[in-house]
Amino acid sequence: MIKNHSNLPSAQLPNAEDLLKVLAQKLEPLLQKNTALVGIHSGGVWLMQRLLSILETTVSKHAIEYGTLDVSFYRDDYAQRGLKVENRPSQIPFDVENKHIILIDDVFYTGRTTRAAMNELFDYGRPASITLVALVNRGGRELPIAPQIVAANLPLDTTQHLQLTKLADGSLALELTQHNSARTQEHE
Amino acid sequence: MNNPQLDRDGNLKHLLSIEGLPKRILNQILDTAESFVGVAEREVKKVPLLRGKTVCNLFFENSTRTRTTFEIAAKRLSADVISLNVSTSSQSKGETILDTVDNLIAMHADMFVVRHAQSGAAHLIAKHVPPHIHVVNAGDGRHSHPTQGLLDVFTIRRYKPDLHNLRIAIVGDVLHSRVARSEIHALTTLGVPEIRVIAPKTLLPTQVEKLGVHVFHDMEEGLKDVDVIMMLRLQNERMSGAMLPSSQEYFKTYGLTQEKLKLAKPDAIVMHPGPMNRGVEIDSNVADGKQSVILPQVTYGIAIRMAVMALLAGGLPAQQQSAGGSPATPGGDA
Numbered sequence: 001m002i003k004n005h006s007n008l009p010s011a012q013l014p015n016a017e018d019l020l021k022v023l024a025q026k027l028e029p030l031l032q033k034n035t036a037l038v039g040i041h042s043g044g045v046w047l048m049q050r051l052l053s054i055l056e057t058t059v060s061k062h063a064i065e066y067g068t069l070d071v072s073f074y075r076d077d078y079a080q081r082g083l084k085v086e087n088r089p090s091q092i093p094f095d096v097e098n099k100h101i102i103l104i105d106d107v108f109y110t111g112r113t114t115r116a117a118m119n120e121l122f123d124y125g126r127p128a129s130i131t132l133v134a135l136v137n138r139g140g141r142e143l144p145i146a147p148q149i150v151a152a153n154l155p156l157d158t159t160q161h162l163q164l165t166k167l168a169d170g171s172l173a174l175e176l177t178q179h180n181s182a183r184t185q186e187h188e
Numbered sequence: 189m190n191n192p193q194l195d196r197d198g199n200l201k202h203l204l205s206i207e208g209l210p211k212r213i214l215n216q217i218l219d220t221a222e223s224f225v226g227v228a229e230r231e232v233k234k235v236p237l238l239r240g241k242t243v244c245n246l247f248f249e250n251s252t253r254t255r256t257t258f259e260i261a262a263k264r265l266s267a268d269v270i271s272l273n274v275s276t277s278s279q280s281k282g283e284t285i286l287d288t289v290d291n292l293i294a295m296h297a298d299m300f301v302v303r304h305a306q307s308g309a310a311h312l313i314a315k316h317v318p319p320h321i322h323v324v325n326a327g328d329g330r331h332s333h334p335t336q337g338l339l340d341v342f343t344i345r346r347y348k349p350d351l352h353n354l355r356i357a358i359v360g361d362v363l364h365s366r367v368a369r370s371e372i373h374a375l376t377t378l379g380v381p382e383i384r385v386i387a388p389k390t391l392l393p394t395q396v397e398k399l400g401v402h403v404f405h406d407m408e409e410g411l412k413d414v415d416v417i418m419m420l421r422l423q424n425e426r427m428s429g430a431m432l433p434s435s436q437e438y439f440k441t442y443g444l445t446q447e448k449l450k451l452a453k454p455d456a457i458v459m460h461p462g463p464m465n466r467g468v469e470i471d472s473n474v475a476d477g478k479q480s481v482i483l484p485q486v487t488y489g490i491a492i493r494m495a496v497m498a499l500l501a502g503g504l505p506a507q508q509q510s511a512g513g514s515p516a517t518p519g520g521d522a
Binding site: 070072073074078079081082083085086087088089090091096119120122123124125 | 199216219220222223225226227230231232234235236237498499502
């Protein structure tokens, strides 16, 4: 467990590539014919792409349907912060109606991103179910929302910011930074 | 900062004209519009960004298409929309523009979309309103029509993504066109290397070359090898005094026909801001032909207007960010 105000050296951070394998294993039993993966920009999309390439060789003989969400238009802090300079179109190329959706985010924090993502998904149709999957649960949720599947629990202080990065060789890594003030209002 | 369109942090506060908008903001609007194109293809064609906001369409001059697309755009952002055709209401009873605006502010309007026959009307309103209220120019006199300019650039970018490699011809009544000016500014800012205007001398503003365009008076010469042809409307209602012999004569010389279209590159696109005068500036075969992107322009107009309104309405009003802002006027969201 991490103590308050400690700065976690990156050597002590779990290896994202190892966590990815754990996550893929935990996801395997969930995949049915009617399952689709949806990644949340940006980290969730990288994660989804890697999961797809693993899962399509191990469990699934047929291609798994997938899509991406950029929840910018559904965030609850738009009135304060406006739109990000960069936002990418959401792409849900399959019919959401009656699908079992596996929603993928990199780091689970307040639950606000998940709330926004679920609202957006419902504007595409009525899914049969949504399962939330995150690489890391860093604690600090502010809504009655929690991931069903995580590869690691890593409680952090509100001044710490954990994010997934994509390295030049395409592999994934976790990155921890320290901030001067708490960022509780922010989506993580 | 002198630019009334930007706040002190350089974010968009009002959209009054394309002139004076940095490349960064132009690209931000175009990229955001890209995300809004997909919204129209969903089961629920709405996003909740402007929920609880009131957008007021103030049209002192008629324009069905522009008003309708602004209205749809605001509604797809979940705003409440009031459209006022002011020419038929209070103005005829003698109320001034600013009185009309003040009354609407008292009704808690958050954004004004303004169309007026006089240049500078939107500027006047933007200078007048308190900091939490935003103004979008939907066409003022001969001056500017920024969202039309933006949607045209957006359409070009969607069909011809490499703007740095394009030859674009703007054909027709440049003199009376507020769109042409906006477009030339936007295209130049975004790095289009060659913009041509093709028109008779009587329909070109003096010193048009100063905008950085190549001037042609002959369609055969001007259309050669262009990637994009933007036809302008012959503004009959703005034309006082006959500058042209007749509309048939105009069609013969400057109307876009299949034969003239063949001079352009084989994959050239044809655009028109509407409403079209078929048989005057454009032949029906071309307007309805394979190379025409006139209807997609209308569709993209909604995405562009959504992007502009979404970028304007987000973020704290300037006065709340600054210390000692007046407590009398609350911010846009309670």
